[in-house]
Amino acid sequence: xxxxxxxxxxxxxxxxxxxxxxxxxxxxxxxxxxxxxxxxxxxxxxxxxxxxxxxxxxxxxxxxxxxxxxxxxxxxxxxxxxxxxxxxxxxxxxxxxxxxxxxxxxxxxxxxxxxxxxxxxxxxxxxxxxxxxxxxxxxxxxxxxxxxxxxxxxxxxxxxxxxxxxxxxxxxxxxxxxxxxxxxxxxxxxxxxxxxxxxxxxxxxxxxxxxxxxxxxxxxxxxxxxxxxxxxxxxxxxxxxxxxxxxxxxxxxxxxxxxxxxxxxxxxxxxxxxxxxxxxxxxxxxxxxxxxxxxxxxxxxxxxxxxxxxxxxxxxxxxxxxxxxxxxxxxxxxxxxxxxxxxxxxxx
Amino acid sequence: xxxxxxxxxxxxxxxxxxxxxxxxxxxxxxxxxxxxxxxxxxxxxxxxxxxxxxxxxxxxxxxxxxxxxxxxxxxxxxxxxxxxxxxxxxxxxxxxxxxxxxxxxxxxxxxxxxx
Numbered sequence: 001x002x003x004x005x006x007x008x009x010x011x012x013x014x015x016x017x018x019x020x021x022x023x024x025x026x027x028x029x030x031x032x033x034x035x036x037x038x039x040x041x042x043x044x045x046x047x048x049x050x051x052x053x054x055x056x057x058x059x060x061x062x063x064x065x066x067x068x069x070x071x072x073x074x075x076x077x078x079x080x081x082x083x084x085x086x087x088x089x090x091x092x093x094x095x096x097x098x099x100x101x102x103x104x105x106x107x108x109x110x111x112x113x114x115x116x117x118x119x120x121x122x123x124x125x126x127x128x129x130x131x132x133x134x135x136x137x138x139x140x141x142x143x144x145x146x147x148x149x150x151x152x153x154x155x156x157x158x159x160x161x162x163x164x165x166x167x168x169x170x171x172x173x174x175x176x177x178x179x180x181x182x183x184x185x186x187x188x189x190x191x192x193x194x195x196x197x198x199x200x201x202x203x204x205x206x207x208x209x210x211x212x213x214x215x216x217x218x219x220x221x222x223x224x225x226x227x228x229x230x231x232x233x234x235x236x237x238x239x240x241x242x243x244x245x246x247x248x249x250x251x252x253x254x255x256x257x258x259x260x261x262x263x264x265x266x267x268x269x270x271x272x273x274x275x276x277x278x279x280x281x282x283x284x285x286x287x288x289x290x291x292x293x294x295x296x297x298x299x300x301x302x303x304x305x306x307x308x309x310x311x312x313x314x315x316x317x318x319x320x321x322x323x324x325x326x327x328x329x330x331x332x333x334x335x336x337x338x339x340x341x342x343x344x345x346x347x348x
Numbered sequence: 349x350x351x352x353x354x355x356x357x358x359x360x361x362x363x364x365x366x367x368x369x370x371x372x373x374x375x376x377x378x379x380x381x382x383x384x385x386x387x388x389x390x391x392x393x394x395x396x397x398x399x400x401x402x403x404x405x406x407x408x409x410x411x412x413x414x415x416x417x418x419x420x421x422x423x424x425x426x427x428x429x430x431x432x433x434x435x436x437x438x439x440x441x442x443x444x445x446x447x448x449x450x451x452x453x454x455x456x457x458x459x460x461x462x463x
Contacts, residue, residue, distance in 0.1 A: 019378050019411045026366045026374075061406050090410040092429070112358075112414040115365040 009054035009126050013037040014044040014070070015088070016062040020111065024057060024088065027115050031122070041065030045073055048080055055125055058105070060089040060096065071103035082132055084125040088113050165222030166234035166268040166314060167291050168207065169298035170198065170241065172215040173261040181258070191215065194260070197244040205237035210285050218294075220286050223273040231268045231310075231317035235344055238264045238308045239322075242346050261307070265297025268313040296332045297341065304330075306343035315342045351419045353449075354456045358416030375461045378411055379454055385411075386450060389427070389435075389443070398432055417453040420446070 011033050015021040025035045036053075038044035042065040048056070056074075060067035067087060074080045087100045090111040097108045106128070107121045172178070172194065179187045195212065202209055202219045206227045211218040221237070222230030241264065249259035271288035290313075297309040304327055315324055323345040329338030363371040385408045392401035405428035412421035423446040427435055435443050 017407045017410060018381055019374060019414060022374055022377060023366065023414060026370055030366070061403055063403065090406065090413070111410050 008032050008034060009122075010034050010036070010052070011055045011057060011122075012044060012047060012053045013057045014039075014041065014062070014067075015057075015059040016040050017059070020059065020088075024113065024118075027113070027118060028057075028122070030115075031119055033122075041067065041070040041073075044070060048074075048083065053083065054129060055122065056083055056085045058085050058087050058089075060087060060091045060100070068099065068103065071100065071105060075104050082129075084129050086121055086125060161272070161274060162270060163223040163273045163286075164230070164268075164270050165220050165227075165273065165286065165290075166230040166266055167271065167286060167294040168202070168219045168221070168234050168238060168264060168266045169295045170217055170219070170238075170262055170264045171298065173263055173302065175215040175260070178258060178260065186257075190260070193248065194245075197248060198241055201240040201244055202237050205233040205240070207234060207237050208284070218291075220273065223271075223286065224284065229317065231266075231314045232319060232322070234266045234268075235308070235310065235314065235318060235322055238266060238344065239346060242307055263298055263301030264308045265294045265299070265301065265310075266308070266314050267291070267294035267297060267311040268317060269293075269311075292334060293332070293339065296334075300330060300332075300341065304341070304343065307346055308344040310342050310344060312340040312342070315340075351422070353417065353419060353452045354460065355416035355418045358413075358418070359460060362415065372461045375415065375457050378415060379458065382408065382411070382450065382454065386447065389446075393432055393435055393443070396432065401432055401435070402428055412453065415453075415457060417449075417457070420449045420453045423449055 011028055013021055013024045013028070013035055014037070015024065016039050021037050021039070025037055028035050036047060038047055040062045041058075044056070044058075045065070047053075058067045058070060067089065071085065074083060074085065081104070084106045085104065086107045086109060087105045088109045088111055089096070089100075100108055106125050109118060109121060182190075194215070195217070198217060199209055205221070206225065207219045207221040208224070209217055209219045219234075219237070221227055221234040227233050241262065245260065245262055252259050267290045269288070269290035271286045271290045273284070273286045275284055293311055297311060301307060301309050306327070309327075310324070318324070324342040325345065327341045327343055330341045331338045359371075362374075366374070385404050388404035389401060389408070392398075392404060405424050409421050409424035409428055412418070412424055423442065426442060427446065430437075430442075
């Protein structure tokens with residue numbers, strides 16, 4: 001169990017008044033924390049940008065750079081804006097309190113600060129910070145850098161927006177029988193390598209993997225980060241994926257292991273993109289006809305005996321450098337009219 | 349009922365929560381710093397520097413309340429909120445009262461420090 005009382009944090013105390021500074025430092029040291037102090041906002045910001053702190057205790061009324069100016073700077077600083085700030089001030093007036101909270105301060109304590117209250121508020125703030133850090137770490141581990149960045153800049157909120165993007169589905173052909181023919185450890189190792197290669201190809205072309213299921217994945221190009229050319233990026237990524245699988249197969253052949261083949265479907269159009277789920281567990285995803293079509297195209301690679309299939313909207317946006325072969329209209333389940341399907345030529 | 353120069357419960361609480369030795373050292377720091385704040389007040393007043401005046405009064409108020417010098421804190425607060433206009437009213441009566449109260453508070457704190 002995590003023991004709050006035992007958690008020694010590194011705190012920065014900012015106050016221009018020596019008595020206040022010494023007193024606050026003493027109180028916090030008695031609570032087991034390690035303290036550094038600064039005598040005005042400018043010095044404090046320099047220290048914050050130089051070394052990591054868990055929490056900032058900020059006075060408002062200071063020469064050179066006051067507390068409000070520090071709060072404003074912190075809000076605009078990507079590295080520092082999650083740093084919890086507790087304002088300790090004897091400034092009067094509820095408008096000052098409101099202004100601090102609006103500028104992102106976590107709490108407002110009136111001086112002279114009651115030590116018991118101080119301890120409780122610091123405990124609460126540090127606990128919140130710990131949870132936020134954990135969350136950030138989870139996001140970093142499970143989301144792509146783009147989604148993590150989007151979450152950090154826009155904040156997390158469920159709900160979507162309409163975007164134009166390209167969607168890719170990809171999976172390993174005949175994976176089930178392959179998995180049954182080898183020990184489970186080898187299957188997991190194979191999947192890990194496969195995913196590492198696919199992620200690399202996708203993200204190097206600006207795509208974002210939004211879903212992984214077994215041996216399949218879904219990726220989006222053009223959301224949440226807009227791309228200049230989502231279709232071209234998606235197709236280029238697909239070509240690179242196939243190329244990487246080729247290299248991977250060389251290694252596997254050399255090790256006398258069965259090779260793998262993948263199928264990729266790409267469709268372009270409007271879709272609804274956003275975070276879905278609950279506030280506790282959510283994922284970035286895209287929904288709409290375009291997504292369904294990409295999935296159908298991926299399934300159709302088995303029938304068509306081609307590795308990469310795309311729809312007409314994707315093809316129309318491609319440069320001449322990409323060669324495609326028209327396969328003609330295919331009647332897909334759930335589509336009232338047949339869809340023109342194109343196979344992307346892959347390097348021999 | 350008049351406000352005592354030093355409110356003992358406040359001072360005792362300070363001693364209890366930070367340790368008697370530390371509290372005494374802190375009194376020493378205050379007695380060193382306070383004359384600068386008072387000088388700051390006078391200087392800011394002479395130069396008509398409203399911002400600096402308010403800040404000095406604010407600091408004095410904050411520190412006074414820390415040690416339980418509540419009367420001194422109340423006078424400093426009046427100056428903080430009233431500004432230079434309040435300080436110059438009635439021939440600077442408020443400032444005179446503040447200086448007198450500071451002398452009393454300083455003496456009382458010094459006594460507590462050596463008790």
